[in-house]
Structure formats: C-alpha cells, structure tokens
Amino acid sequence: MTATAAPPYAAPTVAAGLPGPQRRRRRLPFSPWHLLLVPLALVFAVPLIWLLLSSVMSNAEINRFPPALWPSHIDLGGYRYVLGNAMFPRWFANSLIVSVATVVGNLVLGTLGGYAFARMRFTGSKLLLGLMMATMAIPFQLTMIPTFLVMKQLGLIDTLGALIVPSLVTPFAVFLLRQFFLSLPRELEEAAWIDGCSRLRVLWQIVLPLSRPALSTVAVLTFLSTWNDLTWPLIAINHEPQYTLQLGLTTFQGQHHTQWAAVMAGNVITVLPVLLAFLGAQKAFIRSITSSGLKG
Amino acid sequence: MSHLPAPITVARPRPAHRRSKRRSEAATAWTFVAPSVVIILGLSAVPVVWSLLLSFQTNDLVTPSRWSGLDNYRALAQDPHFSEAVRNTLLYVVLYVPLSMALGLMLALALNRRIRLVGLYRTLIFVPFVVSATAQGVLFSFILDPEFGAANAVLHHLGISPQGFLTDPSQALLVLVAITLWSGTGFCLVVYLAALQDVPPSLIEAALLDGANRRQVLRYVTLPTLTPVSVFLVLWQTINALQVFDLVYVTTKGGPLGSTTVIVYFIWEQAFKNGAAGYGAAAAYVLAVVLGLTAGILRIVRRRERRSLEGATA
Numbered sequence: 001m002t003a004t005a006a007p008p009y010a011a012p013t014v015a016a017g018l019p020g021p022q023r024r025r026r027r028l029p030f031s032p033w034h035l036l037l038v039p040l041a042l043v044f045a046v047p048l049i050w051l052l053l054s055s056v057m058s059n060a061e062i063n064r065f066p067p068a069l070w071p072s073h074i075d076l077g078g079y080r081y082v083l084g085n086a087m088f089p090r091w092f093a094n095s096l097i098v099s100v101a102t103v104v105g106n107l108v109l110g111t112l113g114g115y116a117f118a119r120m121r122f123t124g125s126k127l128l129l130g131l132m133m134a135t136m137a138i139p140f141q142l143t144m145i146p147t148f149l150v151m152k153q154l155g156l157i158d159t160l161g162a163l164i165v166p167s168l169v170t171p172f173a174v175f176l177l178r179q180f181f182l183s184l185p186r187e188l189e190e191a192a193w194i195d196g197c198s199r200l201r202v203l204w205q206i207v208l209p210l211s212r213p214a215l216s217t218v219a220v221l222t223f224l225s226t227w228n229d230l231t232w233p234l235i236a237i238n239h240e241p242q243y244t245l246q247l248g249l250t251t252f253q254g255q256h257h258t259q260w261a262a263v264m265a266g267n268v269i270t271v272l273p274v275l276l277a278f279l280g281a282q283k284a285f286i287r288s289i290t291s292s293g294l295k296g
Numbered sequence: 297m298s299h300l301p302a303p304i305t306v307a308r309p310r311p312a313h314r315r316s317k318r319r320s321e322a323a324t325a326w327t328f329v330a331p332s333v334v335i336i337l338g339l340s341a342v343p344v345v346w347s348l349l350l351s352f353q354t355n356d357l358v359t360p361s362r363w364s365g366l367d368n369y370r371a372l373a374q375d376p377h378f379s380e381a382v383r384n385t386l387l388y389v390v391l392y393v394p395l396s397m398a399l400g401l402m403l404a405l406a407l408n409r410r411i412r413l414v415g416l417y418r419t420l421i422f423v424p425f426v427v428s429a430t431a432q433g434v435l436f437s438f439i440l441d442p443e444f445g446a447a448n449a450v451l452h453h454l455g456i457s458p459q460g461f462l463t464d465p466s467q468a469l470l471v472l473v474a475i476t477l478w479s480g481t482g483f484c485l486v487v488y489l490a491a492l493q494d495v496p497p498s499l500i501e502a503a504l505l506d507g508a509n510r511r512q513v514l515r516y517v518t519l520p521t522l523t524p525v526s527v528f529l530v531l532w533q534t535i536n537a538l539q540v541f542d543l544v545y546v547t548t549k550g551g552p553l554g555s556t557t558v559i560v561y562f563i564w565e566q567a568f569k570n571g572a573a574g575y576g577a578a579a580a581y582v583l584a585v586v587l588g589l590t591a592g593i594l595r596i597v598r599r600r601e602r603r604s605l606e607g608a609t610a
Contacts, residue, residue, distance in 0.1 A: 031411040041420040113332035120325035135340040141580045146343030228428035230542040246430040271431045278426045290490040
C-alpha cells in the first residue's frame with residue numbers, strides 16, 4: 001500500500017531540491033505514512049487499552065467464551081475487591097516508600113559523591129572512582145546471593161530496609177552527576193569559594209540549581225528501576241505485608257487465577273504511577289533514557 | 297600606614313594555612329564519598345569476590361558451607377537443565393536482539409519526517425517500555441490465557457483454532473520474545489530516532505546534490521552514520537536479554553517442560569529455591585563471563601568503527 005504510494009512523493013523531493021521538501025507534503029490531506037503507522041501504533045497500544053477495559057469488566061463478562069471484547073457497563077468490582085480485600089494499598093505504600101527513599105538516597109549521596117569526585121582533591125580519589133566505575137559492569141546476578149547473606153546478617157531480610165539499602169546509591173548516579181558537574185564552569189563556584197562559603201553551601205546554592213537536568217535523569221531512572229523491580233523483592237521479602245506492588249501483583253495473580261477483573265485492576269494500580277509520571281514528564285523520560293544510552 | 301605590615305603577616309603563614317585547608321578539604325571530600333563507597337563497594341565489589349568463593353563451596357544459605365573445589369563447575373557442565381537454560385537463553389537473545397533493533401530502526405525511519413502526530417506515534421510505541429516486566433507478564437498471561445484470553449477469542453472470530461501460547465512448550469519461548477518485542481522495541485525506536493535527528497543535514501543535502509536517490513542516501517549516508525548507535529544497541533539489548541528473569545518468573549516459571557528456563561531463572565531456582573547457593577553462584581559466574589565477553593567484543597568492534605569513521609572523515 002504505502003510502497004506504491006511513496007515514490008510520487010519521494011521523486012519530487014529530490015527534484016525540488018533542498019529548501020522545502022517537507023513543505024510540499026503539507027498540501028496533501030495526510031501523508032501515506034499514516035496508513036502504515038496507525039496499525040503499527042495500534043499494535044503497541046491495544047494491550048494497554050485492553051488492560052484498562054478488562055479491569056472494569058465483570059467476571060461474568062470475562063469468563064464466558066468467547067469473552068466480551070468491550071465492557072457492557074463499567075463494573076468497579078475488581079477495584080473494590082483489590083482495594084478492600086487484598087493488601088494492594090499496603091503494597092502500594094511499600095513500593096512508594098522504597099522508591100522515594102531510593103530516589104532521595106541516590107540524589108543526595110550521588111550528588112555528594114559525584115561532587116567530591118568532580119571538584120575535590122583527596123588521596124585515593126582516582127582509585128576509588130575507578131573501582132566504583134568498574135562495579136557498573138558487574139551483573140546483578142553475581143552479587144545477589146552475597147547481598148542476600150549481608151542483608152540477612154544485618155537482620156534486614158523481610159523488611160523494606162533490605163530493598164532500600166542496596167540501591168540507596170548506585171555507581172550510575174555518582175558517575176552521571178560527576179560528569180555533569182565537570183561540565184559546569186568552575187569560575188562560578190570559585191567566586192563563592194573565595195567569599196568564604198563552605199563546600200556544602202556552594203554545592204547547595206550554586207551547583208544544584210544548575211544541575212536540574214542531571215538530577216532529573218537520576219531521579220527518573222532510579223524511580224523506574226526501583227518501582228518496576230521484581231527480582232530483588234522476590235529474594236529479600238517473604239511475608240506478604242512487606243511485599244512491593246510487583247511482588248504482590250504476581251502473587252495475587254497466582255492466587256486468584258479466575259478473577260481476572262480483580263487481577264487487571266491490581267495491574268492498573270501497579271502500572272498507573274509509572275505511566276502517569278511518564279506521560280507527565282515525557283520529554284525528561286525520553287531524554288534521560290536516550291542520553292544515558294547514547295553516551296554509554 | 298599602620299595597615300602596611302598587615303599584608304606581610306597574612307602572606308607569611310599562608311603555606312601552613314593552605315595545607316590545613318587542603319587537609320580539611322580532604323576530610324570533607326571523604327565524608328562526601330564515604331556513604332557511596334561503603335554501599336557501592338560493600339554491596340558489589342565485595343560480593344563479586346564472595347560469589348567466587350561461594351562457587352567453590354557447597355552452601356545452602358543456612359548451614360555452614362564447606363569447600364568443594366571445582367565440583368560445582370563440573371556439575372554444571374554435565375547438568376542437562378543448565379545446558380537447556382543456556383540454549384533457551386541464546387535462542388531468546390538471537391531472536392529478540394535483531395528483531396527489536398530492525399523493528400526499532402524501521403519505525404524510526406518512518407517517524408523521522410515531518411508528518412502530523414509523530415509525537416503521538418512515538419509515545420504510543422514507547423509507552424510499553426515503562427511498564428514493568430511483572431505487569432507485562434500478568435497482562436499477557438491474561439490476554440493469552442488459552443480459555444479466557446482475548447487472543448483466542450480474536451482467533452475464534454477469524455476461524456483459527458485456539459492456541460496454547462505460554463502453555464505450549466513449542467510456542468512459549470517465542471511468545472516471550474513477542475512480549476519483549478512489544479515492550480522493548482520502543483527503546484530502540486527512541487534511540488534510533490535521536491540518532492537520526494543528529495545525522496548532519498548537510499551530508500544528506502550533499503548526497504542529494506550529487507544525484508543520489510532516497511534509497512542510496514539511506515544506504516550510503518544515513519545507515520553508516522548510525523553504526524555507533526547500532527553497536528551500542530546490540531550491546532545493550534544483548535546484555536539485557538541475557539539477564540531476562542522477571543517476565544519468565546511471572547508468566548511461565550520456566551515451564552512448560554523447561555522450555556522457558558533461562559540462565560537467570562536457573563540461578564535463582566538453584567540458589568533460592570533448591571538451597572544450592574554455591575551451585576547458583578557458579579552458574580552466575582558462567583553468565584558473568586559470557587556478559588563480560590559480549591561487552592569486551594563489542595567494545596573492540598566499537599573502537600574499530602570509531603577509528604574507521606575518523607579515518608573516513610580525516
């Protein structure tokens with residue numbers, strides 16, 4: 001379809017020369033590319049739309065064969081069950097606590113560490129930085145068993161602490177912020193430094209206000225990976241009251257295999273915070289993800 | 297006049313002053329980095345060594361461990377479940393990495409033009425990337441449920457017989473690849489799109505002036521400038537695909553009949569379910585070596601690419 005439609009537009013753009021190949025296209029009602037892109041975009045969107053629709057269906061509608069593909073009316077039974085009978089509110093709070101603590105930890109400790117490595121001279125700084133960077137290449141599977149043993153020794157297994165402590169600061173945050181601080185002009189800080197400001201004050205009043213893009217990248221990626229993680233909570237937590245949403249959701253699905261409306265309502269609750277955060281700050285999300293990728 | 301001596305007295309103690317200042321600066325720096333050093337080195341550098349020691353031990357995470365030399369590695373080499381996990385993982389990687397990149401590149405080329413709704417398309421295709429593997433797994437377990445799922449309902453309307461999907465040993469791994477393509481293609485798309493927007497327009501204009509057609513521009517100008525990004529994506533996607541776990545745990549738990557047991561699932565099962573932490577650690581070391589080799593090879597490729605690019609522009 002599109003293959004036959006494309007050449008007439010491709011040819012004039014070459015012939016028309018450089019300044020306005022795109023301007024020509026605007027005269028058409030729509031570009032033939034939409035014929036390809038609409039179905040493709042739908043393939044990606046339909047599962048999430050279906051998630052939302054099935055979460056407001058009644059179990060009777062879902063459990064007949066073939067199941068209804070559109071809810072006849074909005075049935076909030078699934079949400080009522082999930083919020084009333086199950087521990088979803090508790091799990092939500094746990095996920096929120098862990099994510100917020102991890103984000104704050106990475107911002108504060110990553111800033112302090114990154115700033116010291118970028119601007120301050122102390123013996124061993126190069127060696128330490130090298131070691132910390134090297135740990136970025138270590139896969140999680142290699143560290144998970146000993147980390148479990150350490151958390152057990154600390155008595156943190158089965159508490160939210162076990163989820164927070166190991167990711168309170170990541171080498172990624174330290175390194176990314178260090179690189180960013182290095183890119184800032186030194187002179188700004190030196191002026192304040194000579195005026196007798198302490199390092200901490202320079203950092204707080206001069207450096208941080210300039211560092212919002214880097215800080216938001218760290219916050220976005222830390223939140224995303226903490227909120228979405230399943231592996232580590234699965235290892236570190238055994239009792240349902242300490243579950244995170246991801247762990248709770250998969251356990252809940254195993255226990256309520258035929259109550260799909262409730263399972264999907266729980267799924268919506270699990271996905272929604274990340275989805276809203278993404279849609280609200282889409283530019284920052286995509287910039288964070290591509291910038292960390294392209295430089296890497 | 298009475299102020300005159302003052303600068304001299306200030307100037308003299310300066311070296312001492314500076315030294316103490318430097319010392320106090322070092323102290324401040326250490327307090328700044330201490331928490332990061334303790335957590336990062338304590339919970340990743342130390343465990344790397346610890347894991348290595350564990351892999352030479354028999355350890356069930358509860359009773360004291362004992363040394364067993366290379367037994368774990370020898371057992372791994374003969375364990376049919378492990379070789380099956382390796383095969384499954386490799387098949388998953390070999391299918392997922394090229395497909396996600398090819399799809400991402402095609403979508404990026406389609407979206408890299410001034411048509412309406414480009415932002416909307418990009419958002420719709422990228423959104424699944426932020427959905428957790430758990431949520432994806434639960435959602436697709438439902439959609440692909442052989443009895444109640446929408447997928448079979450749609451097939452039913454089309455007159456196609458119902459499929460087993462994740463419950464069919466011959467389909468399960470392919471279905472997992474498809475689910476990951478749904479969520480992972482958007483990442484390749486945005487990375488490629490960002491790279492395409494960085495292709496210098498002057499290069500394309502020059503090629504067009506020289507009489508190249510669209511396809512030639514794509515083949516000889518656009519795609520070569522994307523090479524560094526493609527190398528990065530191969531590395532990134534391969535490393536992530538080799539470590540797939542959450543989705544498998546949520547959807548199939550390695551089944552049916554072990555057809556979706558991947559390496560990390562094998563490690564987790566051994567260490568935390570079967571109480572064979574030493575054995576799990578040995579498997580983790582095998583995986584880490586594979587990951588390290590992948591990264592190493594790609595780093596070499598990348599360096600060579602960069603050199604040849606520099607050579608071309610020089």
